[in-house]
Amino acid sequence: MRILLTGSSGQVGHALDSTLRSLPGVEVIIPQRTQMDLSRLDLVRDTIRDIKPQLIINPAAYTAVDKAESEPGLAQTINGDAPGVMAEEAKKLGAALIHYSTDYVFDGSKRGSDGSLLAYTEQDATHPLNVYGSSKLAGEQAIAASSCAHLIFRTSWVYSGFGKNFLLTMLRLAKERDELKIVNDQWGAPTWAGWIAQATTDIVRQLQQASDTDAWWAAHRGIYNLTTQQYTSWQGFAQEIMQQAVGLKLLDKAPVVSGIPAAEYPTPATRPVNSTLSMQLLNEHFQIQPPLWSQALTDCLRGINTEQAAQ
Numbered sequence: 001m002r003i004l005l006t007g008s009s010g011q012v013g014h015a016l017d018s019t020l021r022s023l024p025g026v027e028v029i030i031p032q033r034t035q036m037d038l039s040r041l042d043l044v045r046d047t048i049r050d051i052k053p054q055l056i057i058n059p060a061a062y063t064a065v066d067k068a069e070s071e072p073g074l075a076q077t078i079n080g081d082a083p084g085v086m087a088e089e090a091k092k093l094g095a096a097l098i099h100y101s102t103d104y105v106f107d108g109s110k111r112g113s114d115g116s117l118l119a120y121t122e123q124d125a126t127h128p129l130n131v132y133g134s135s136k137l138a139g140e141q142a143i144a145a146s147s148c149a150h151l152i153f154r155t156s157w158v159y160s161g162f163g164k165n166f167l168l169t170m171l172r173l174a175k176e177r178d179e180l181k182i183v184n185d186q187w188g189a190p191t192w193a194g195w196i197a198q199a200t201t202d203i204v205r206q207l208q209q210a211s212d213t214d215a216w217w218a219a220h221r222g223i224y225n226l227t228t229q230q231y232t233s234w235q236g237f238a239q240e241i242m243q244q245a246v247g248l249k250l251l252d253k254a255p256v257v258s259g260i261p262a263a264e265y266p267t268p269a270t271r272p273v274n275s276t277l278s279m280q281l282l283n284e285h286f287q288i289q290p291p292l293w294s295q296a297l298t299d300c301l302r303g304i305n306t307e308q309a310a311q
């Protein structure tokens with residue numbers, strides 16, 4: 001299978017670059033940025049026509065959530081229009097597209113009658129609160145409109161031992177400060193990029209093994225939530241990072257992590273209070289059981305440990 005992979009310098013793309021290569025009979029092609037800058041739709045189109053992939057996997061995105069508020073046009077082109085072009089070209093080639101989206105397509109107001117948080121399903125109405133979320137929703141809609149064979153995985157709170165993310169920021173701040181104040185009234189499932197890559201690769205394996213790929217796509221195409229099990233606040237995530245990092249000897253000591261409301265940490269982009277996503281559909285279609293978010297954190301931190309020990 002000839003796979004065109006974007007965003008290999010990002011968290012999910014970097015992880016996919018290695019997990020996809022573990023599949024037999026897979027050729028992974030990673031175009032240079034100059035060949036496939038997603039802000040240049042003509043380049044995106046030409047490069048797909050040159051490479052003629054059987055599957056496009058697109059974790060590349062404009063992910064600077066706050067900066068997007070002042071660059072809505074660029075965010076729309078990269079997150080909204082480029083995935084649509086990929087889908088159109090995939091359709092023409094008889095290829096398929098795997099794309100990633102976000103919990104930020106929702107406004108986070110979903111609650112039960114008792115006021116408790118309820119996890120969003122794939123069928124819930126979308127209502128983004130910020131430019132980034134609107135641009136990612138536009139990408140989902142453009143892909144669906146193309147009617148190409150596709151899977152869209154909505155994920156949340158992505159981190160890894162690589163790139164720019166909350167985990168690595170916390171590990172750095174832990175070495176610099178004795179106390180951290182972290183938001184305690186937004187809730188979600190921290191999701192290790194390595195797990196997203198593993199689950200995606202498992203699903204590509206299922207596709208490879210399908211005796212009738214048209215029937216497989218007819219049964220499975222669409223949107224799926226793809227995070228980890230259970231949820232926490234940013235403060236809870238930070239506390240768990242500190243505890244595990246000390247246990248794994250990545251840190252000598254942990255700072256005190258106290259909670260603050262998001263209102264005391266104003267950002268240009270408004271973020272949803274409830275980012276929790278149900279994974280029932282993912283499990284029903286692909287028999288995938290996501291790990292607990294805290295277990296996935298351990299798996300990620302063990303990798304960081306090994307990398308550091310090797311240096």
Ligand SMILES: NC(=O)c1ccc[n+]([C@@H]2O[C@H](COP(=O)([O-])OP(=O)(O)OC[C@H]3O[C@@H](n4cnc5c(N)ncnc54)[C@H](OP(=O)(O)O)[C@@H]3O)[C@@H](O)[C@H]2O)c1
Pocket residue numbers: 006007008009010011012013033036037038039058059060061062063078100101102103136154155156157158159163164193
């Ligand atoms: N990060 C999160 O917390 C989060 C949460 C929910 C959903 N998601 C979604 O999950 C997916 C993967 O996110 P991630 O965290 O892996 O992202 P990331 O680490 O920020 O990586 C983004 C990737 O996109 C590439 N990219 C950006 N602009 C580009 C352009 N104009 N042309 C070509 N490539 C471009 C980047 O390349 P450079 O390095 O060269 O800029 C990088 O490789 C995205 O669809 C994102 O929207 C992420």
